Amino acid sequence: MIDLKSLHSLLRCPGCATPELIIGALTGDLVCRSCANRYPVSDGRPVMLTADNDVFRQDDYRNAVIVDTHAEGFDWQRLIPNPSVNLASERVLGRLRELLESLPSAVVLVVGGGQQRKWLDQRLGAGDSIQLVYSDIDVSADVDLFCDGHDLPFIDAAFDAVVTTAVLEHVLYPERVAAEIVRVLKMDGILYSELPFIQQVHEGAYDFTRYTLSGHRRIFNGVRELESGMVAGPGTALVWAIENFALAFIVRPSLRNIVKAAVRIVFGWIKYFDLLLADKPAAMDGASCTYLLGRKIDGRVPDVEIVANYVGAKYLKHS
Numbered sequence: 001m002i003d004l005k006s007l008h009s010l011l012r013c014p015g016c017a018t019p020e021l022i023i024g025a026l027t028g029d030l031v032c033r034s035c036a037n038r039y040p041v042s043d044g045r046p047v048m049l050t051a052d053n054d055v056f057r058q059d060d061y062r063n064a065v066i067v068d069t070h071a072e073g074f075d076w077q078r079l080i081p082n083p084s085v086n087l088a089s090e091r092v093l094g095r096l097r098e099l100l101e102s103l104p105s106a107v108v109l110v111v112g113g114g115q116q117r118k119w120l121d122q123r124l125g126a127g128d129s130i131q132l133v134y135s136d137i138d139v140s141a142d143v144d145l146f147c148d149g150h151d152l153p154f155i156d157a158a159f160d161a162v163v164t165t166a167v168l169e170h171v172l173y174p175e176r177v178a179a180e181i182v183r184v185l186k187m188d189g190i191l192y193s194e195l196p197f198i199q200q201v202h203e204g205a206y207d208f209t210r211y212t213l214s215g216h217r218r219i220f221n222g223v224r225e226l227e228s229g230m231v232a233g234p235g236t237a238l239v240w241a242i243e244n245f246a247l248a249f250i251v252r253p254s255l256r257n258i259v260k261a262a263v264r265i266v267f268g269w270i271k272y273f274d275l276l277l278a279d280k281p282a283a284m285d286g287a288s289c290t291y292l293l294g295r296k297i298d299g300r301v302p303d304v305e306i307v308a309n310y311v312g313a314k315y316l317k318h319s
């Protein structure tokens with residue numbers, strides 16, 4: 001876990017974009033010397049939200065508590081089969097780890113860290129030479145700081161890598177968040193991103209958009225691709241679709257959980273077709289989730305190149 005002093009050296013004020021933050025002697029809050037904005041520190045975790053943020057308010061984070069939904073007690077969800085396979089994360093994060101280990105040291109930002117700390121620390125070999133900084137807007141998340149992805153509170157080129165899984169579909173202005181992610185990457189720094197494509201609403205009011213693989217590459221056109229592909233394919237998408245078809249008839253929460261379990265037990269096996277479809281380009285048109293591993297470049301990947309590199313069944317060209 002990164003200490004506040006190391007974190008402080010990476011921060012900038014999300015209000016005026018200067019790195020003029022000092023730690024208040026009396027309160028321990030971070031105070032901007034340039035614009036006088038104040039950012040409380042909740043249990044060692046800075047709350048880097050400006051007062052004019054009209055969706056998320058500083059006050060809601062003052063007594064933030066980490067809620068690990070899987071930590072203790074009986075978790076009925078453990079009994080229900082997962083509706084999706086994961087064809088990529090373990091392997092690609094392993095590749096990212098090798099790239100990071102080739103550096104003398106590395107600092108990695110996780111945007112939308114949620115409860116991923118334990119799992120991701122292990123995958124990326126977090127320790128003395130590889131440090132991970134977990135951020136999220138979710139008040140119950142296990143993070144090192146709270147911030148809004150639209151205004152990442154970090155200086156330019158602060159990180160050797162950024163990891164973001166299933167975040168952009170939940171933000172109001174995804175292009176702005178993507179631009180912020182690329183801004184805080186060092187030149188040649190590495191991005192690992194996962195984004196859902198064929199998947200239903202899963203965060204209620206905070207769920208706005210979806211991306212094809214081409215859309216995924218385009219929104220991160222500030223990085224050049226090392227590799228991209230499917231995290232989960234049309235089999236997973238079909239299980240989600242059956243589940244959401246059944247849930248469309250039901251309102252009561254307790255009954256929804258029973259229906260969810262029943263659908264997954266009866267139809268969950270369909271997800272394993274993704275193992276057969278993993279290398280089939282045509283499957284990409286119906287993928288449930290895609291990934292992108294790339295390096296930050298000076299400038300952006302031309303749109304024509306993104307169009308030319310489409311992966312799917314129809315090689316449609318308007319020329």
Ligand SMILES: [Zn+2]
Pocket residue numbers: 013014015016017018032033034035036037
């Ligand atoms: Zn400021």
